[in-house]
Amino acid sequence: MRPPSAVLRRALWSFALTLTGGVERRGRLPRGGCVVVANHSSHADTAALLAALDSRHTPAIGAAADYWFASPWRSRICRRLAAGFPVRRTGGGLDDLLAMAEELRAGRAVVLFPEGTRGGDEGVGSFHRGALVLAERAQVPVVPVGIAGTGRLLPKHGRLHSSLVRVSIGAPLPSPTSPEEARAAVAALHAHLDAPSPRDAVARRRAAAVLTSRWGLPLACVWAFAKTLS
Template identity: 75%
Template sequence: MSTTAPRTALSPARRAPRAGAVLRRLLWWCVLTLTGGVERRGTLPRGGCVVVANHTSHADTAALLATLDARHAPLIGAAADYWFASPWRRRICGRLAAGFPVRRTGGGLGDLLERTAELRAGRAVVLFPEGTRGSDGRLGTFHRGALLLAREAGVPVVPAGIAGTGRLLPKHGRLRPALVRVRVGAPLAPSAGPEEAREAVAALHARTVAEPLRDSAVRRRVAGLVARRGVLLAFVWACVEALSWPLMPELLLGAVCAAVPRAALRVSLAALAGSVAGGLLALHLAAAGADLPAPLTTDRMRAEARVTLEQRGAPAVHAQPWNGIPFKVYAAEAGRAGTGTGAWLLHSTAARGARTLGVGAAFGLLGFLLHRLRRCYGTYLVLLGGGFAVGLGLIVRGWA
C-alpha cells in the first residue's frame, strides 16, 4: 500500500497565499472591468515561474494580478525606493499587490534571490526587467536580475505582453477608460538571456496592440450620428414626445448612450431640456383649448392625471416617472386644470430630470461596462426595441 500523501492537500502555509491571490485577482478584475475591461490570452505553466513583462503604467501590476492564475499566488517585484518609501505605500503595495521590495541602487539581485524558495514551491514572481515605466511604447533594456533568479531556482521564464494600460493610466497622466489586454507567451528555458526575453515580450506586446477590437457597423453609424446631431436629435425627440409622439426619449437614450457612453450626459441633458420645453408648450396649448393627438394613451390615464393634478397641483407630476402615464398626458391635463407656468416648470423639471438623467446614466454605464462586446450592438438594439415594445404594450394594456 502506498503511503504517499494526497497531491491535492495543501498546507496552511500554502493555502494562505493562494487565498490572498484569489481575493486580489477578484479585486483587480472588478476594478479593470469597471474601467473598460480586461482580457487574457495564454496561461502560465504548472509550477513556479518568473514572469517578465513590459512596463508602461502603474496599472500593469493590476492587469497581471487580475489575469494570472491565482494558484501561482503571484508576487510582484516593486521598486523599494518608491513603493516602500513610506508606511502607507508599503501597506498598499504589500496587501493589494503582493509586492516585495527590490532595490534599484545596489543589492537588488540579493532581494530577488530571496524568492528562490517560493519559486520552487510553485509560486510565480512577476518582474518588469526594464526597471522603470516607459512612455513611448518601446521596450527599454532588460536587466539580468529576472533571468538570474529563474536560473538559480531552476524555473522557466514566461514572457507577457500588456497593452492598454498606457491609455488607462498613462505615466504622469490621469485615469481614463480603456480595455486592457494581457497575452502570456510560451515559457523560455531558465538559461534564456535578456535579449531573448526582451524579444519575446516585444513580440507579444506588438501582437496584443495590433489586435483590433471588433466593432459593429451599426454602432459606428450611431456614433457618427451622435457626434454630428446627437444633442439636436435628443432635444427634438423629447420635445415632440411631450406633445404627441408616442415613443419615449428613454428609447433613444438606450440606443445612443450604450453606443457612445461618453455622450451620455450631454445627450441626456438635451433630452431633459426638450422634454421640459415640450411640456411647457403642451401646457399652454391645452390651456388655449388645443387637443393634440396622443396615441398609445387611454382615458383612464387622463382621468388619473386629472384627479391627481386637481388634488395636488403641479407636484402630482412627480408620480409620472414611475406610474406609466406618459408625460404628455400630465402636461395636457395640467394646462386644462390651469396649473401655473412657474410651478409646472419647477416640478416637471425635477420629475423628468430624475428619470431622464437616471436612464441616461444607466445606459451609459452599461455601454461602458460592455465596451468589449460592442460588436454585438446590433443584437442589443433588437433586444432593446423588443423589450421596449413589450413593456409599452403591457403599460397601455394595464391602463386600458
C-alpha cells in the same frame, strides 16, 4: 489550494478593470513556479497582471523599494493590494530577487518588470539580467508576458481613461535565456496585442456608461486605492 488573499486580489482588479473597459487574457502560466517577465508602461500593469494570472500561483510583484516602500503606509498598501515585495534599484537588488528563490520552488509566480521603470510610449526598453539569474538559481522557467492598453488606461504622469486591457502569456523560454532574447519575446507579444481592435471603441462606450451610473462611486473608491500606489 488557492490562498484567499490571491483570490481576493484577482477578483478586486478584475472588477476594477472590467468597469474601466475590460480585460482580456490569452494563454496560461505553466504548472509550478515561474518567473514572469513583462513590459512596463503604466502603474496599471500590476493590476492587469494580478487580474490575468492564475491565483493558484499566488503572484508576487517586484516593486521599487525606494518608491513603493518609502513609507510604512505605502508599504502596507503595496503588499496587501499588489502582493508587492521590495527590490532595491541602487545596490542590493539582486539579493532581493534571489531571496524569492524558495517561493519559486514552492510553486509561486514572481512577476518582474526587467526594464526597471515605466517605458511610456517609447516601446519595450532593454532588460536587466536579474530576473533570469533568479530563474536559473531557482531552476524554474521564465515566462514572457505582453501587456497592452494600460498605457492608455493610466498614462505615465496622466489621468485614468477607459481602455480595454490585454494580457498575453507566452510559452516558457528555453534555458539559458539572454536578456535580449527575453526582451524580444515580450516585445513580440506586446506588438501583437497593441494593434487597435473594434472592441476598443465598444470598451470605451461601456466604460463611459458605467462611470456615469451607480457603479461610478464604487469604482472611484477602488481607483482611489490604486492611485495611492501610483
